Each structure stands twice: as C-alpha cells, then as structure tokens.
Amino acid sequence: MTRRTPLSRERVIAGAGAVADRAGVDAVSMRSVAKVLGVEAMSLYHHVPNKEALLDDLVDWVFEMIELPEVGDTWREGLTRRARSARSILTAHPWALGMMVRTNPGPALLQHHDRLLGVLMAEGFSAALATHAFSAIDAYVYGFALTETTLPFEPGEGAEEAFASQVAASAELYPHIARSRAELFGDAGYAFGDEFDYGLELLLEGLERRVAEESPAPRER
Template structure:
C-alpha cells in the first residue's frame, strides 16, 4: 500500500497572523475583516487566533505596526528637508498599498511602539537639522496627518470604510452650468489644472496637490528656522 504523505502543518505565530490580516484587508477592506474571517483564511479555528491577539482592536493596532514598519527609514546622507520629504512620500506610498490604512490610523486611540518610533525619528530629523525644540513643536502641529502620507483635501472624493473611492454619479452638463453660475469662484479654481491621472476629483491630481502642500510647508519651516523664529516672539501681546 502506498504511503500517504501529509504536509507538515505550518505553525501559527503572531507574525503570520498579522501578515495574513494585512493581506486580507488589502483584498476585502477593513470592515469585512473579522477574527472568524481571518481564521478561515489561515485554516484554523477562531480560538487559535486569540493566543496571539486578544480581539479585533488589538489586531488593528498590530496591523498598524506592520504597515508603519514599511515606511523607509530616514536617509542618512540627506539634509533635514530632503529627509523629511522622502519619509513622508514613503508613508504615502505605504497608504497607496493599503487603502484601508487611513481610517484605521485615524481611529487609533493608543500609540504602539512602531508608531512612536516613527514619530520620534521624524521629530529627530528636524532637531538634527538645527531646529529649536520650540519650532519643532509647532512644525509637528503644522505637519499633522501629512506625516502619515494623507491629509483632508478640499475637494476630496468620499471613500468607504475600507479606504476605497466610492463611485460618484457624473453630473449632467446642465447641472455643471448651473453650478458654475451659482458658484463661479469654485468652478474657476476647480478647473484651473486638469490632470489625466486624477484619483481625487475632476481637475485635481492628488499626488501633485499633496506634494505641492508638503513642499510649501517645508519651505516655510526652512524660512522660520533660518530667521530664528520663536513662538515667544510671535505670541500676541495680552
């Protein structure tokens, strides 16, 4: 009788669980992701997952750890301005790979070690560039969510909970004409620059607009640093 060879079962560990969760979220989005659905993907019973993550909230925190670790480390030979720019754009590429990540990042109430490491190193790039602690504090406020590769855009297309762009009905010519008559200023700036690779809305290229605002901020930070700006000098008199 021929001997039946059984493939050895792959041992489940925390890293395998998290990698599978990230891959599954990339495929189906974050809302349908559940401990039961993840267990099915891994070919185990749901209880097997609870040895590695306590619940879905802990799973989401750990998934954030995985994707934030994908962001490139600071470039050792670049000045502060180039280093910050490269880091932020790397974070943006990470978000493009994982469309579900933005709402998850926004919903986290605790900072995990990898998230804190990223924040720590970003602050360190400004301090290493000679920025005062005072200026760096305000710089981080101004940078805000852009540090993670996203920002709330003025003409942003609504997205679902999984980060996917929601389909939008195309306005009819008569509607566009009526809108332009009612809101001529909005119509004028909305059509100011047409880009074929827009994924935000008509007339906007989200990558261009993101980098434009990022460079605007970095140039402003540089000017304040070069002039020795201090919040004590800028504070209004009481």
Template sequence: MTDLNERPARAPRGPLSRQRVLHAALLLADQAGVDSLSMRRLAGELGVVPMALYKHVANKEELLDGMVDAIIQEIAPPPPGLPWKEAVRVRVLSARTTLRQHPWARRVIETRTSKTPAVLDYMDSFTGIFLAGGLSADLTHHALHALGGRMWGFTQELFDEPAAAEQAAHVPPDVQLAMIRQMARLYPNIAAVAAPGAHDGGTVVAYGCDDQFEFEFALDLLLDGIEQLHAQGWTSPRSLPPGE
C-alpha cells in the first residue's frame, strides 16, 4: 500500500479540462487513497487555484461521479457473438479486473445516490446481454438482483475483514498458531470449513482465502442456476396470472 505521505505522480500538463481533472483525481485516489482527495489538494496536483476546478466539476460529489464514470469506461465489453452466459461472465470479470486497479472505487460506487448517463449505459448494456440471449425480462430482473454488486466487479462477502488480515500478518507465527488452535476448540465447524481454503496474500474476502477463486466460484454458481431456470422456462410467482 502506498504511504499516504508519499507524493503522487502529477497528472500530465496541458490545458485544464474536465478530462484532465478526472485523470488527476484518479491518479491521486489510486496512489494516496480516496480519503486524501480534496478539491484543494487536487488543484495543487494540477498546478491551479481551487476555483479553477469548479469550471469543470461543480463540487466534490460531481467529481466522484465523474471518477466512477471514467472507471466504467475502462471496463472492456465482451467480444461480440458470445453466448449470453459467457458474455456475462467476461463482462463481470472485466469489471473486477478494472476495480482491482482502483481499490477505493467499490466504496465510492456504493455511496453514489444518483445514476449518471454512463452508469445507466453500463447497466443497460449489461441487462441487454441477458435479453439478447433469450432470457425473459422477468428472469433477467431477478438475475440482476441475484448478481447484485457483481455487475460492477465486487460483492459483499461473508468474511470481509481486510483490516483483520493485515493485523494478523504482524502477529508472530507461534501466537497465530495458538490463536488458531483456540478458535478450533471454540468454533470447530468454522475451523473445519476454513482449513481446506487456498491462500491468497492479497485477499479482501478473508484471511487465507483465495479471493479471485471465491468470486468466480459464486459467479459460476449463479450463472449456472440462471441458465437452468431459463431452460425450464421459469416464471416468478408475481408474473403469473391470478389463480395459477
């Protein structure tokens, strides 16, 4: 992780524009963290007075919206001609790859209260993959609910404790072993299912879990289930005629 005191690389010089402002904001957030982002600091990185920024973004909320839009534009669409299930998978994993390059983005996306045209375009194209594959609007509606944040490349996991994992990395091995043994005595079922897990030092799911594998495992379960419902001609109870 970059030291917050480390000065981020400056954005390329040139005439001030909305695109240049957003590019500089992305650089600053990627290298110093989104909490370090302020209009004053961003102006300093661009070599302008803070008031100059307001010609291109009305306030910090609009700046964050623009940053989300810029990230969405980095998400590669699936190649044309893929079956719907494979196209959705490619799209989701592309979004995940993009968000991993901007670790702060998940929190910002989750806090957005308005949907910009770029966000709506992405949602529309994502939804269109299902409809073009022959899935009904009814099944597509429920499939999107099931996928949730996976559309954007992230999900809320059961064991989402990156801070705890970082702390554990500084605990001496003998102390860690004693803690694990104590946990196994107190919570044997959790220990039984945690033990077979693969290891990934960069995980954000849980200490010792393979983050990418867990994400893809859950994604494939969902897509397989949606595919089966589609093959069965499934319809939700709310869309059935009264009395059926």
C-alpha cells in the first residue's frame, strides 16, 4: 500500500502554483488546489486560512525562487544576478507579474526587499537612491518579462524574421523601421531576448553615475 504524502502548508502553496501555471492565477481556489493535491478542499483550511492568504503565500513562493545578492557581491554584480533570475522566474510563471505587490507581504518578499536595499546602502547609496534604483530595475524587469511572455512568437521560430520581411515591404512608409530592420537583422540575426542585458546595463551605468555623485569626495591630506 502506497503511503500518501502528508499535507502541509508547503504542499498547498506548491499546488496553488501548479494550478496557476496551468490555468492562470484566476483559476486558483481552495477547490482547484485540493483537486491537484488529491484531497478534500476542507483539509486545506488546516494549513491556510482562506484564498487571499493562499495568494499572499503564492507571491512569497515566487520571491523565494528569485536569486538574491550574496555577501561580498558588488552592488552591480548583485543587481545583475537578481535581475536575470527574476526575469527567468517571471517568464516561467507569467501569472505572477500582476501579483508582485500585495497588501499583506510575506517574509520572503520582505527579506528580498531588505537584502537588496542593504546591498545598495552598504555601497554608498542613500536610502532615497537605493529605493529609486530598486523601483527602476523592478519596473524594467517586470515590463520586459511581460513583453517577452506576450510576444506573438517563440524565440527561434523565425517569426522575428517574418516580421522583418513584412516591414521591408513598407520601407517607403516606414523608412526608419526599415533602416533598423536592415541593421538588426544582419548576418548575426536578431532575438528580442538579447535586449534584456543591454537595457539592464544602461540602467546600471546610470545608477553608477548617480551614486558617484552622491559619494563625498575624498579629503586631501
């Protein structure tokens, strides 16, 4: 006789994640999660009080998967690693994009924010600039992931090239797009996903200039 894995808060949250991955976050309910786990819906209430609490936990579940800066990282290394990780997680779980801010943040979300602010402030960022940096990078990462997950083609399908050929047919109407197409879709080809690191570097370079402006000049001896 196969022994059933005991139900736990962690299993309930993972079950909710499985439902959201399959059918979107609107499909998450105590009933749908119970069905995935092969239990009665009422048994879930021993581990989560209600659906709203489950959704809060689901956001924490996402934040737990995003890689945080390590002790000893420079702020640029830490933010780059975290941004790439967040993009990867959010494109794998696109339903999470609309849930990243909750009225009842969980410990993983709070720890995540605290660590990032701490890394920045430890390297000369004021609290204000650290908050600006955090907000700008999150807006970029979330926006890029949203665009990437809603494009009407998959990387490598050749649709990017098909789009380019359509634009080429309208070069007289859209000369600047045609010029961009000619330069981008050269021998090396073009992939939208490659834009992520380039845009991230632009943000980081701007922040590097700002934090240098904030740092006091060294005193002459």
